[in-house]
Amino acid sequence: MNNQYDTLSQALKALEERGYTYDFKLRPDSIKSRELEKSYTPHSFHIDEFHRFEGDSNPDDMSIVFAISCTDGVKGVLIDAYGAYSDPLNAEMIQKMKIN
Numbered sequence: 001m002n003n004q005y006d007t008l009s010q011a012l013k014a015l016e017e018r019g020y021t022y023d024f025k026l027r028p029d030s031i032k033s034r035e036l037e038k039s040y041t042p043h044s045f046h047i048d049e050f051h052r053f054e055g056d057s058n059p060d061d062m063s064i065v066f067a068i069s070c071t072d073g074v075k076g077v078l079i080d081a082y083g084a085y086s087d088p089l090n091a092e093m094i095q096k097m098k099i100n
Contacts, residue, residue: 022076042096045070
């Protein structure tokens with residue numbers, strides 16, 4: 001997806017206004033809602049869109065925000081440093097989080 005936001009904070013605000021209200025944390029085999037204390041396997045969530053951001057002063061300061069919908073209706077965001085694969089993920093999660 002083309003990045004339609006200039007900053008990460010703009011993206012988060014717009015996504016929240018569109019119903020992406022929960023925060024997710026990346027696990028090796030799932031994502032976890034911090035607020036709900038509930039985990040979702042790759043089969044129970046979908047990445048609706050993502051946005052990449054580079055740091056203004058340092059191109060190495062990159063991050064990505066994923067807008068995620070779960071099969072139970074929960075919607076939220078996962079923010080990660082560019083290169084989510086620095087943490088060990090299982091093959092199914094790598095495939096799910098893969099972006100081109």
